Amino acid sequence: AQMRVIIDTDPGIDDAIAILYALRQPEIDVAALTTVAGNIGLSVTTDNAGRIAALAGVALPVHPGAAAPLGRDPAPELGIHGQDGLGGVIFPDPLAAPSVTGAVSALAELLMTEPAGSIDLFCLAPLTNIALLLDTAPQAAARIRRIIAMGGAVDEPGNFRGTRAEFNLAHDPQAAARVLHAGLDLLLIPLDATRQLRADRAYLNQLRASHTAPAIACADLIEAYFTADAQTAESRPLHDPCVPLYALHPELFRVETRALQVDPETGALDPGPHPIKVAMGLGASGLRAALKTGLAC
Secondary structure (H helix, E strand, C coil), X not given: CCEEEEEEECCCHHHHHHHHHHHHCCCEXXXXXXXXXXXCCHHHHHHHHHHHHHHHCCCCCEEECCCCCCCCCCCCCHHHHCCCCCCCCCCCCCCCCCCCXXXXXXXXXXXXXXXXCCEEXXXXXXXXXXXXXXXXXXXXXXXXEEEEEECCCCCCCCCXXXXXXXXXHHHCHHHHHHHHCCCCXXXXXXXXXXXXXXXXXXXXXXXXXXXXXXXXHHHHHHHHCCCCCCCCCCCCCCCCCHHHHHHHCHXXXXXXXXXXEECCCCCCEEECCEEEEEEEEECHHHHHHHHHHHHHC
């Protein structure tokens, strides 16, 4: 049976790869994209979500969500993703304007109108929208089948301003704490796993050789994700694609349950009372093959 999914995202290069992969998979039925400010401001992430859907040739509603974290200013990350959030890679214009229904309302509506336990959330961004859903529509949130979220650093060092925290959780620590402490069926894919998934130039050539628009776009996106001075090296980690890859290939991930809590000030994961499922390792070569196959289909 198809997985019915809502993708919450702040595209972002690796978000774009994750979404293009998910939209190509016959086993995944994406109901909507919801956007949040994260890597870049909300107007750009929302526009980018529409552009990514257009490249995939899929007419999808895009629901704009939170423009800032709970109780603090946004902290964009333009250095990695570029001013446009997509590393300068050209995407077509969105097929339609963003929905007039905001992300939290759309999440609540979809969760309440479809059967309980039928929708997964793929969370590729700071968790602001999901925290707001928990606070404003708890009955709807209780109907989520499961959440697969990219975020956090458990045993690994973080990637946010020299701290132990990872960007998605650190950008909105209050929201991260709200969601990760809520007792939902949630799997977290932290840097401990995602840093193991990278691509080299030979892989990009294989993607381009498959001649599908999503595969070529992803090759260009990953190319923009190489550090400038390293001609032969590997890309930065492909963080967000791990979310849809886990949904289809859980056997390629090593999942543990850890007792953790989110520091609501910094977003760091500390030892705590909440049992949280975390992917602590992955089979990189198998996942690279799955990603390539999925984009080339």
